[in-house]
Amino acid sequence: MSHLLNADLHCHSVVSDGTLTPEALAARAHGNGVQLWALTDHDEIRGQHRAAAAAQALGMDYLTGVEISVTFVDTTVHIVGLGFDADDAQLARGLAATRDGRGERAQEIGAQLARVGIRGAYEGALCYVDNPELISRTHFARYLVDTGHCRDAGEVFRKYLTEGKPGFVPHRWARLGDAVRWIREAGGMAVIAHPARYRLTANEEYALFSEFQQHGGQGVEVVTGSHTAAEYATYAAMAQEFGLAASRGSDFHSPGESHTDLGALPGLPGQLTPVWQLLHERILRAAR
Template structure:
C-alpha cells in the first residue's frame, strides 16, 4: 500500500488525478512505459494503473518513473471482474498492496476463469468460420490478461469487421454467437480481497452498465452492504443527468467518489485526465487513504 501524508492528500484536489487506466498487461493499447510517458506529457500528477485482474504493470511503471525521475505519483490499482445477477460488474481496487496473499490468490483464480472463457470464445468463433483466432488473441495478450478486446482486435486485423465495437455487436457481446458467460468471483469476494490488501473498493463506470436506474440503485445498495467504499462518478463522457445521479448515490449511501478516464488507448472522445473534476459536494476516495 502506498502511504500518503496528510499534506499529499490535501494537495490532490489541486492536481490532475486519473484513477482508472489500462496497459498492454491487460487490454490497453500502450505499454506501461508508454502510458507513463503519455501521462507525463498530459501533465497528469496522480495516476492509478488498474489493469483487468492483474498487477503486472505496476512495478514496470514505477521503475520507469524512478529511472526518468518523472513528477508522477502512481497509485497501485487493479480492476476485478465480478458477477452480479446477470451482469458483469467491474470493481476497481485503489491504493492496494499488490503482493498481498489474498489479492494474489484472487488474481490467480480470476486468470484461470479468464483463460477458460478465452478458450471457449475461440471455439465458438471457429464455429463462426474464424480459424486460429484464439491463438492470435493469446499472442496479442502476451503475458498479460486475455480479454474479449484481444479477440475483437484479431477479427479487425483479419478484415472480418470494420471497427472494434462491431466484434461485440456481432459476436462477442451478451447474447451473440461467440459470447461466453464469465465465471468471475462475486462482488463480496472482490471487496474483501481489496480490503485485505489495504485498498479501497470502487464500482467502476457505473453509468456504462446496461441497466435501469432501479437496478443501478440495487447494485449500489448491494455493493455498500458488502463493505464497498466508493463509486467512480466522473468519467470523460457523461451528461449532466448522469453526473447528478452518481453524486446523489454517493451522498445518499455515504460512499466516497472516484474519477477516471478508463483509458485504454487514445481517442478523440476520451483521454488521460480529460474532463475529470469531482463535484464539490463529493468526498474524494483518497480521503480513505
C-alpha cells in the first residue's frame, strides 16, 4: 500500500459529535475516492460495526477507529486508535469511564452561559446530541449558531468555550498511558491526533511525544484537516525523529462545518512510513 493511497483515518459520526450517520459517512468517503477509511468517534466505538459493514458493502477497505480524550500537562490531547478489536471489553470499559462526567460538565457549561444571559443552552445543546453520554462543546456551538448568538462555531469558541471565557469548564480525561494501553491491548495502533492544535510549548510537545512512545504509541497524524502545509513538514520531521509512522485524516464532522472534506487532503510525504503499511494484515483480515 503506497503513500499515494487515499486514506482518511479520522472523522466523526452522529455517534459522537458529527452530523452524518456511519453509513452516510461511508458513502461520502467512497464518493470522494477514499480507498481506506476509519470512523474515529470520540471515546465511543458503538458505530464501528455499522461503519465496517457500510465500507465493505461499497468495496472500501476499513480500519476500526476511535479518538480518545486524554489530559496531558493540563491540556486535552486526543489519541486515535486504529485497527483494534471493536469488541474488546477492556477498551469498552475504559471508554465508558472516560465518557463519565461529560453530562455534569455540560450542565455546568449551561449554567455558566446562563450567567452571561444565554439561557437554556444545556437543553438546547441536548437537541443536537444523538448520544447524550457524548454531549460536547460542539453541540453547544451548534445551538448558539442556530439561535443567532454567534455567526459560526469559531466565534462561539472564541467568545464562550475556550479557557478564560464564560462557558469554559475543564474536564479530566483518561491518562495518556491508559489510552495507549487500551488501544494496544485491543490489538490496535495508537496515533497522536492533530498535534499542532494543542499549542504546547516545545518542551511540552517533546515530553508528549517521548511519553507517548514510551507507552508504546506508534503513529502521529502528519496530514490532517487542521494542519497547514508548514505543519505537515514540522510533524513529518517529528515522525522521523521519534520513529513514528504517519497518519492522514480529515477530522471531518459535518458538510456545513468542516473545512476539509473526506478524502480531500494531500498525500503523505514520501520519506515517511504510512500507518497503513504497519496495519496491512489487519486491513486484510477485516476485508475477509
